[in-house]
Amino acid sequence: MSVVERNNVRLLGPESAPAMVFSHGFGCDQNMWRFVAPRFAGDHRIVLFDHVGHGGSDLSAYDPRRYASLGGYAEDLLQILAELDLRDVVFVGHSVSAMIGMLAAIDEPGRFRRLVLVGPSPRYLDDDGYRGGFSRSEIDELLDSLDSNYLGWSSAMAPVVMGNAGRTELAEELTNSFCRTDPAIARQFAEVTFRSDNRADLPRVGVPALILQCSEDVIAPVEVGEYVRDNLPGSSLVVLQATGHCPNLSAPDETYEAIRAFLRDG
Template sequence: MENIIVRNNVTILGQGDQPLIFAHGFGCDQNMWRFITPAFMDKYKIILFDYVGSGNSDINAYSSEKYQSLQGYVQDLLDIIETLSLQNSIFVGHSISAMIGLLASIQHPDYFKKLIMIGPSPCYLNDDGYRGGFERSDIAKLLDMMEMNFTGWASYMAPIAMSNPEQPALTQELKQTFIAADPIIAKEFAEVTFLSDHRSELPKVSVPSLIIQCSEDSIVPSSVGDYLHQHLKNSTLQLMEAKGHYPHISHPNETIQCIADFL
């Protein structure tokens, strides 16, 4: 048990019994939830963690082979749930974590009561009749930039992803979070994130889900939210006024309200 708690830097907060798991997106860590968790402390048992290679996780536990697909991250999430003996968890996942939670729920639907997905996407690449938001050449350029000039990539990506120029401190924080990551691991996680396609898995999901879609999300177009809603049975689509890809940082009150309404 100890090694999984240390491996993923697991934090447990709150006074309640109902497990509420918060999972961060690519390039981030559990600190990204700090504006959200206080609202749920009194009623829930809150579980926070860092994926291997992110935040204060055990970087020595990383292997390119294990994490070359999302399945490695899915297994880590299931390990945490099993280690803590969690039942009927409510899972809140940002960005690629939404897919990690979704895939975990297909393997073990009994572990999950509800899925809450913030800015989710099953596929970031454009395809025939599907607009994921990126061409393959766009992703290739981003990955090249990560390899050639990691700090430059972070400086370029942070303002686009945050999309809240009136709050420059948030963009700066995101940039610093990006830069703090190991460049090789970050690039491999980016490849897995942006080049994976999990559209075929959506019909297998049985757990009730909430899709939280930001207006003018620079990473995930609104058409993706619509696509997920159409292909996930028992799903609810909530369109936010918040702009950008990090509403839990830029617009925490609206994000809290969306989560609380669904719960």
């Protein structure tokens, strides 16, 4: 099976144009970029894909050992770029995919021209002198609830993640997306995501990066965006007026304009 088939790769825009790769976050799929990615298709080759275990990917390709760390997902990303023969790409990663793209750029910097990190967090767990947003007990409780009642967890967590109380349709979409993900795969991906610590990797990135942080986000507080900016060489931080953790859905116009300005300035 080709990597393109394994990860349900979809291509938009002119074949000869510079490439932009969009990568989704936990419990989601490429559909989460539908309000943003196509708007770049006039002058970019758009690459959309699903992480193994999500969306239209090949579930039989899921290997708990390979995906026991974010490195397995970063390797997938590099395989997609290699199979499509892409270099100097603009990578746009949401949430945990921001770290996945960052790890891939460390391993093969020549594949990347710029990084756009939407709601990134190098560590979700609070530490001495560092606010990640979650205590150890909160992470433990989150993972326990995934074990005991995944559908109930999805219904309760989606509105918190989305963070737009007056727009129930957004929370419903995220709930449905969570519920389409295999519970066992979601549980392991959550463990890998929320227990990861990539702070030491930030200084190793040699690709210019834009950090997009929402003004109110319980998953990745503004302090996290500031930490990434201060420790990621050549990066800039834009705090959006948007709230919640998914501005690609809740504020696609603002998200698009911020990314477009970053590309224009480069």
